[in-house]
Amino acid sequence: MFAFFVKRLVSMLLALFGITIIAFGLIRFIPVDPVEAYFTINQIPATEEAMTSMREDMGLDQPLGTQYIVWLSHALQLDFGTSFVSKKAVATELFQRFETTFLLAVTALVIIIVSSLTIGIWSASKNSGWLDWLTRTAIFTIASMPSFWLAFLFIYTVALKWGVLPLMGWGSFAHVILPSITLALGFIPYYIRLIRSSMREEMKKPHVLFARARGVKETVILRTHIFKGILPQLITSLAMTCGGLLGGAAIIENVFAISGVGHFIVEAMLARDYAVLQAFIVIIGGLYIIVNFIADILCAVIDPRVRLKGGAL
Amino acid sequence: MLVACGNSDDKTKKDKAKGENEHVLTISWPKDIGEVNPHLYAPNEMFAQAMIYDPLVRYGNDGQIEPGLATAWEMSQDGKSYIFTLRDNVLYSDGSQLTADNVKRNIETVVENIAPHSWLEVVAVIDRVEVLDKLKLQIHLKEPYYPFLQELTLIRPLRMLGDSGFPASGTTKDGIEKAVGTGPWILTDYKQDNFAEFSRNEHYWGEKPKLEKVIVKIIPDSQARMMALEKGDIDLIFGSGQLAPEELRVLEKNPQYQTLISEPSSTRILSFNSDYGVTQDKDVRLALQYAFDRQTIIEHVLNGIEQEAKSLFAPGFPYSDIPFESYSYDLEKAQQLLDKAGWIFEEGAPFRSKDGQALTITIPYNSNDQVHKSIFEYLQGAWRELGVDVKLIGEEDQLFRTRSKTGEFNVIMNDTWGAPYDPHMYLRMMTGEKQIGHYALKGTAHSEQLAANIAKVIRSTDESERQSLYETILQTIHEEAIFMPLSYRTNYLVANQRLANLSFSMQQFEVPLNQYEVK
Numbered sequence: 001m002f003a004f005f006v007k008r009l010v011s012m013l014l015a016l017f018g019i020t021i022i023a024f025g026l027i028r029f030i031p032v033d034p035v036e037a038y039f040t041i042n043q044i045p046a047t048e049e050a051m052t053s054m055r056e057d058m059g060l061d062q063p064l065g066t067q068y069i070v071w072l073s074h075a076l077q078l079d080f081g082t083s084f085v086s087k088k089a090v091a092t093e094l095f096q097r098f099e100t101t102f103l104l105a106v107t108a109l110v111i112i113i114v115s116s117l118t119i120g121i122w123s124a125s126k127n128s129g130w131l132d133w134l135t136r137t138a139i140f141t142i143a144s145m146p147s148f149w150l151a152f153l154f155i156y157t158v159a160l161k162w163g164v165l166p167l168m169g170w171g172s173f174a175h176v177i178l179p180s181i182t183l184a185l186g187f188i189p190y191y192i193r194l195i196r197s198s199m200r201e202e203m204k205k206p207h208v209l210f211a212r213a214r215g216v217k218e219t220v221i222l223r224t225h226i227f228k229g230i231l232p233q234l235i236t237s238l239a240m241t242c243g244g245l246l247g248g249a250a251i252i253e254n255v256f257a258i259s260g261v262g263h264f265i266v267e268a269m270l271a272r273d274y275a276v277l278q279a280f281i282v283i284i285g286g287l288y289i290i291v292n293f294i295a296d297i298l299c300a301v302i303d304p305r306v307r308l309k310g311g312a313l
Numbered sequence: 314m315l316v317a318c319g320n321s322d323d324k325t326k327k328d329k330a331k332g333e334n335e336h337v338l339t340i341s342w343p344k345d346i347g348e349v350n351p352h353l354y355a356p357n358e359m360f361a362q363a364m365i366y367d368p369l370v371r372y373g374n375d376g377q378i379e380p381g382l383a384t385a386w387e388m389s390q391d392g393k394s395y396i397f398t399l400r401d402n403v404l405y406s407d408g409s410q411l412t413a414d415n416v417k418r419n420i421e422t423v424v425e426n427i428a429p430h431s432w433l434e435v436v437a438v439i440d441r442v443e444v445l446d447k448l449k450l451q452i453h454l455k456e457p458y459y460p461f462l463q464e465l466t467l468i469r470p471l472r473m474l475g476d477s478g479f480p481a482s483g484t485t486k487d488g489i490e491k492a493v494g495t496g497p498w499i500l501t502d503y504k505q506d507n508f509a510e511f512s513r514n515e516h517y518w519g520e521k522p523k524l525e526k527v528i529v530k531i532i533p534d535s536q537a538r539m540m541a542l543e544k545g546d547i548d549l550i551f552g553s554g555q556l557a558p559e560e561l562r563v564l565e566k567n568p569q570y571q572t573l574i575s576e577p578s579s580t581r582i583l584s585f586n587s588d589y590g591v592t593q594d595k596d597v598r599l600a601l602q603y604a605f606d607r608q609t610i611i612e613h614v615l616n617g618i619e620q621e622a623k624s625l626f627a628p629g630f631p632y633s634d635i636p637f638e639s640y641s642y643d644l645e646k647a648q649q650l651l652d653k654a655g656w657i658f659e660e661g662a663p664f665r666s667k668d669g670q671a672l673t674i675t676i677p678y679n680s681n682d683q684v685h686k687s688i689f690e691y692l693q694g695a696w697r698e699l700g701v702d703v704k705l706i707g708e709e710d711q712l713f714r715t716r717s718k719t720g721e722f723n724v725i726m727n728d729t730w731g732a733p734y735d736p737h738m739y740l741r742m743m744t745g746e747k748q749i750g751h752y753a754l755k756g757t758a759h760s761e762q763l764a765a766n767i768a769k770v771i772r773s774t775d776e777s778e779r780q781s782l783y784e785t786i787l788q789t790i791h792e793e794a795i796f797m798p799l800s801y802r803t804n805y806l807v808a809n810q811r812l813a814n815l816s817f818s819m820q821q822f823e824v825p826l827n828q829y830e831v832k
Contacts, residue, residue: 031711031712031715032711032712032714032715036711036715037711038354038355038429040710040711040714040715041354041355042354042355044354044429044432044433045432045742045745045748046432047431047432047745048746049428049431050427050428050429050431050432053428054428054429057428085355085356086347086356087487087488096505097506152536155537155540156540159540159544160540160543160544163544167537167540167541167544167546168532168537168541168546169507169530170507254533254534255534255536255537256537257530257531257532257533257534257537259345259505259506259507259531263506263533264506270710270711271355272711
């Protein structure tokens with residue numbers, strides 16, 4: 001187990017280093033640099049002298065290697081520089097918004113887990129009855145609707161017509177409900193399907209049949225044999241979903257007028273705000289890698305086969 | 314229970330304020346207002362800068378220069394210096410007094426940070442500022458610049474910040490300590506990306522606002538804004554940037570709301586590149602002018618909200634009331650012009666050509682702008698009948714603007730600058746490299762003369778000489794057929810019936826909130 005852990009840790013650190021290079025290099029391939037973008041956003045004409053002088057101010061006239069080393073050495077101390085647009089520290093700008101997006105994403109994740117487990121397990125235990133069919137049809141209809149449209153539907157009915165929840169903004173638990181449900185809805189059908197099909201697969205396996213033959217109670221079989229069997233796959237998928245939730249949050253935040261990181265990044269992208277984009281890619285990439293690292297370790301703890309295979313990387 | 318805890322900070326604030334006083338207006342804005350630094354651009358929002366800070370002089374409704382923080386001004390004979398007398402007893406929101414020293418400090422901090430302002434002659438032309446006494450100062454210019462006063466009226470960057478608003482470094486390039494202005498409003502509360510609260514400045518030197526508070530709610534999405542208006546969370550949506558023409562038309566029919574459309578401001582124009590491909594040929598430009606059906610576009614794409622533009626600048630702009638015979642829609646004439654110029658249909662070919670070169674027009678546009686997209690898709694169809702092959706390139710805003718700088722286009726959409734810039738700024742930009750106007754001028758037979766006249770007119774100190782130079786310039790532009798004016802842009806607003814006395818300012822991004830009232 002220790003060897004497995006160390007190997008996973010080393011590969012995680014290597015991946016993190018790779019991400020810093022990608023974050024730094026990739027965004028420089030996007031046409032239009034921050035100085036040009038600055039003038040465009042403000043709809044003012046740029047003179048060559050002005051652009052040169054601003055590039056010097058921002059340190060963009062330095063060789064790329066130098067820029068990278070300076071940036072990385074600061075980034076290691078969680079100093080991601082200053083936003084080209086707001087002139088404030090990127091770390092402060094990002095973290096204060098992450099808080100909001102994080103709450104939104106975590107609530108959505110809880111909704112995803114609770115609802116898809118409930119419906120998925122229930123659906124798998126029924127043998128394709130008409131109720132099962134109806135539930136699945138309803139869920140997939142919702143899943144096929146674009147999230148921004150669903151958001152408007154919710155705002156219009158729940159907030160505007162019934163007036164039971166706030167229309168937009170942020171500040172209390174009531175503000176979290178509609179956006180997080182909207183965000184979660186896009187993912188729930190996938191998980192229901194995943195749970196349902198992998199449970200059915202698991203049910204057919206010999207160890208389940210033997211357990212039944214031994215006369216073990218159905219609830220025990222479900223908990224210790226079937227559910228435990230699908231858990232590694234479920235954990236891995238959820239770890240991947242964390243990133244998807246942050247991406248989906250951008251659209252939701254815009255519609256619900258929530259000041260989260262999603263909306264902020266879209267703005268930073270339009271402004272080619274390198275400092276913000278670099279920090280964002282590193283943080284999100286880092287989170288992804290760390291979450292997946294934890295998921296791997298969890299899977300290894302649950303399933304000895306994983307650590308045996310993984311140990312022989 | 315959910316309802317009970319459903320009030321956000323901002324909502325509670327608004328309700329509380331409303332409960333105490335009915336003279337509170339809530340307006341939506343798509344973006345955060347920034348720290349409201351009077352001397353910088355984004356993320357500082359212009360309407361907020363205009364609420365807090367005052368200029369030395371103002372742009373009046375008829376284009377006349379009116380007193381602002383300065384009550385009197387005098388230009389020297391050679392046009393190279395101005396003496397301003399400041400209004401006495403003007404207080405900043407921190408209680409400090411407006412003085413010549415403070416104004417000098419403001420101007421100098423802007424001039425020191427010239428890079429972002431280098432496009433703006435009013436900053437670039439300033440040589441030095443001299444304090445004559447407590448309320449008198451002299452601004453010396455490097456050379457005469459007749460629109461100096463006009464550009465001093467701009468919302469940024471030459472409005473005045475109180476001394477306590479300057480940061481420790483002394484230069485506002487690094488940001489401001491706090492928003493301390495002399496304007497009608499004071500920023501009293503703010504939560505980034507959420508809301509801003511402005512309260513009436515009780516010490517304001519001019520006519521005080523009738524409203525006590527203005528709450529600005531940040532709502533980036535246009536549908537969400539409309540629903541907020543319907544729910545009563547906001548009272549007002551201001552500006553064409555927040556509402557599409559068709560959305561305005563929908564809300565107009567609803568008796569719950571009042572709508573208002575402003576007088577014409579800037580001009581939407583389709584600009585030719587006279588130095589690229591087929592539009593180097595003046596006859597092609599002329600033919601397209603006659604094949605340009607403004608009425609249909611205005612009616613169907615712009616929902617009749619804008620007026621047909623027959624000249625580069627709307628009537629009423631300085632030096633712009635010059636009668637031309639505009640190119641009115643005449644498809645037959647357009648066809649004749651092309652035939653005569655040798656652009657003909659080869660047998661079986663769908664488009665015209667000349668000496669083996671097809672009559673292909675490249676038009677890039679901002680794909681996020683629905684209005685641009687619709688206009689060009691219409692033109693693509695309409696000009697096909699004329700035998701013109703229109704190639705559309707839809708791109709993200711930044712890429713679109715970058716392409717506009719390369720000159721790789723035949724036709725491109727752009728706007729004139731509106732008050733207080735027009736006509737001098739749009740024309741001046743024609744002489745700058747990589748500008749859309751420059752590509753329009755570059756390939757014409759009279760480009761050098763035109764550029765020389767433009768350079769001359771902005772330095773001229775003689776009113777009659779300026780008038781005659783502008784006439785010559787605008788006449789040449791018209792004859793060379795390098796711009797196709799489409800419509801005069803208008804600004805508009807939608808408000809609920811609580812509000813009264815709604816109006817617009819001459820400057821597009823200024824919301825005249827100090828005149829608005831709650832019924």
